[in-house]
Amino acid sequence: xxxxxxxxxxxxxxxxxxxxxxxxxxxxxxxxxxxxxxxxxxxxxxxxxxxxxxxxxxxxxxxxxxxxxxxxxxxxxxxxxxxxxxxxxxxxxxxxxxxxxxxxxxxxxxx
Amino acid sequence: xxxxxxxxxxxxxxxxxxxxxxxxxxxxxxxxxxxxxxxxxxxxxxxxxxxxxxxxxxxxxxxxxxxxxxxxxxxxxxxxxxxxxxxxxxxxxxxxxxxxxxxxxxxxxxxxxxxxxxxxxxxxxxxx
Numbered sequence: 001x002x003x004x005x006x007x008x009x010x011x012x013x014x015x016x017x018x019x020x021x022x023x024x025x026x027x028x029x030x031x032x033x034x035x036x037x038x039x040x041x042x043x044x045x046x047x048x049x050x051x052x053x054x055x056x057x058x059x060x061x062x063x064x065x066x067x068x069x070x071x072x073x074x075x076x077x078x079x080x081x082x083x084x085x086x087x088x089x090x091x092x093x094x095x096x097x098x099x100x101x102x103x104x105x106x107x108x109x110x111x
Numbered sequence: 112x113x114x115x116x117x118x119x120x121x122x123x124x125x126x127x128x129x130x131x132x133x134x135x136x137x138x139x140x141x142x143x144x145x146x147x148x149x150x151x152x153x154x155x156x157x158x159x160x161x162x163x164x165x166x167x168x169x170x171x172x173x174x175x176x177x178x179x180x181x182x183x184x185x186x187x188x189x190x191x192x193x194x195x196x197x198x199x200x201x202x203x204x205x206x207x208x209x210x211x212x213x214x215x216x217x218x219x220x221x222x223x224x225x226x227x228x229x230x231x232x233x234x235x236x237x238x239x
Contacts, residue, residue: 002157032221032223033223033225035225035226043231044209044229044230044231044232045150045158045209045226045229046229047225047226047227050215050225051223051225056227088157090158090160090225090226092221092222092223092224094221097176097177098176098220099174099175099176100160100175100224101160102157102158102159102160103157104157105157105158
């Protein structure tokens with residue numbers, strides 16, 4: 001059971017906008033920044049969004065992040081076939097067992 | 112562009128110690144500004160943070176509390192490597208282990224970091 005909750009799957013057709021959610025609590029998303037990672041099949045994760053809404057160089061502006069309260073979202077606009085991957089959110093958790101925590105991941109399928 | 116490459120045994124017997132090395136290119140594990148550590152992924156599952164260390168000279172390490180009693184992350188400046196040791200392994204430790212660099216900062220036990228570079232990962236199977 002992951003500390004951050006993500007829906008297991010999402011889908012869309014090419015060109016559509018897909019929004020992925022990540023739900024947490026006051027001890028993690030509510031008080032710390034959220035990061036997002038993309039993992040293409042058979043590859044290592046790749047940083048997609050850091051500090052809630054910042055894109056590293058090289059990440060297309062089709063990807064955007066936001067945070068409100070204890071939830072965060074990743075939007076993928078102009079969905080492309082190469083966006084088919086698993087997406088993970090992550091944040092620091094300030095609880096008694098302080099650590100980096102991840103969501104269980106959302107598998108995005110491009111129909 | 113920093114590169115990280117994991118190496119080590121792909122098979123470890125139960126109760127033994129898992130030892131992995133991460134060789135770093137085009138960045139120094141001794142310089143400040145980054146945290147160097149490990150993330151693992153159980154087969155078909157999500158990601159789990161193991162821990163990281165600030166530059167070798169600082170000696171500052173941060174571990175996942177669920178693994179803290181069994182984990183040691185250390186570095187070798189001369190080889191520009193970091194290493195992971197996980198003791199008393201069981202089948203539950205079978206996973207792909209990723210070496211990763213983090214940007215950001217830790218202050219007073221709170222870390223605002225993100226993994227900006229990853230190795231390709233290495234599968235470690237715990238089995239007799």
